[in-house]
Amino acid sequence: MKNSKLIKSGGIHGLAVFGYIIFIVWFLNNASSWFGEDDRGIVAPVIMLSIFVFSALVTGFLILGKPIMLYLDKNKKEAIKMLFYTGLSLFIIISITFLFFSLTK
Secondary structure (H helix, E strand, C coil): CCHHHHHHHHHHHHHHHHHHHHHHHHHHHHHHHHHCCCCCCCHHHHHHHHHHHHHHHHHHHHHHHHHHHHHHCCCHHHHHHHHHHHHHHHHHHHHHHHHHHHHCC
């Protein structure tokens, strides 16, 4: 697999993780208006823990899925590069977002 294709895939996966994070934040910010603020004891913690576990599954798949497939196909160097590019792209996206919101404050 070419380096440019690994960089592109890593960038897409990083954007997908960031998009998923934005979706979860949007959902949590609007959940009380959709479902009401009635705390039913055990329901809210169960839902939050379920969302947490599901998020670990989704982000783990987006970050580690392709590198693990490459590694199992005996493409160890490409797997490491893909993981690095995904992490780097996510770091860059988070840094740009942080700078944007810190400068607009």
